[in-house]
Amino acid sequence: MDVLKHLRGGLVVSCQPVDDGPLDRPDIVAAMAQAAVAGGAQGLRIEGVDNLKAVRPTVSVPIxxxxxRDLADSPVRITPYVADVKALAEAGADIIAYDATDRPRPETSAVIVQAIREAGVLAMADCSTRADGERALREGASILGTTLSGYTDETADRADGLDTDLIRAFRALDSFVMAEGRVNTPALAAQALQAGADAVTVGTALTRLEIMTGWFATEIRQALR
Structure with missing residues (x-):
């Protein structure tokens, strides 16, 4: 399968339940994944080796x-170790995403990308800025994601809404662009594609029931006031 060709113009559903919530079980994540594919998802984003092992046999779309990890000495959480890369590749990943920001980390991003490529899968750079994307392309990443825009000190002022500026910046780099982060409505997904994204990842609005319920409950309480 040409993974990028399959994902282009499509929806990726991030099946990541709230940590330690009632839906945070591999069998439930696998059911979420199957439901997402049934609804039209052309790809999935899955966290954790156990969840990946549960999902991989049930779907044929790219994962x-x-x-x-929550590290004591680094803000980097997404795939910080080469050992993580190897475990995910062995469990059936088609693409492995990693934190591509320029922050203190246990192993360099260049080493992580090299490990991903040596495992025979594609590297997706979860970025916060254009500079992150430029560095990731030099190091060998195949996909640039806007995933971490708004989640770093440098980009804290972008924490609300879709970062269309970063999507456009990545489009100008002639890379495969994944819009990800705060894509909470179908209209925003369409807006991301119009801004130049090749594909769109949606997570919270589809798979975190506690948070979605909270949105509705908050609006109802405010209306009653």
Whole structure:
């Protein structure tokens, strides 16, 4: 399968339940993944080796895999170690995403990308700025994601809404662009494509029931006031 060709113009659903919530089980993540594909998702984003092992046999669409860690000495959470890359590749990832920001980390982004490529899968750079994307392309990433815009100190002022400026900046780099982060409505997904994204990843609005319920509950409470 030509993975990028398959994903181009499509929706990727990030099946990442709220940590330690009632939906945070590999069998439920696999069910979410199957439901997303049934609804038209052309790809999936899955966190964790156990979840990936549960999902991989149930779907044929490309899977972007990550492994999140909370490190005491680094703000980098997404696939920070080469060992994580190897585990995800062995579990069936087609693409492995990693934190591509220029922040203190246990292993360099260049080393992570090299490990991803040596594993025979594509590297997706989860970026926060154009500079992140430029560096990621030099290091060998195949996909630039806007994933971390608004989630770093440097981009804290972008924490609201879709970062169309970063999408356009990545489009100008002639790369495969994945819009990701705060794509909470179908209209925003369409806007991302119009800004130049090749594909769009949606997570919270589709797979984090606690958060979605909270949105509705908050609006109802405010209306009653």
């Amino acid at each position: 972007i895999a990550i492994l999140k």
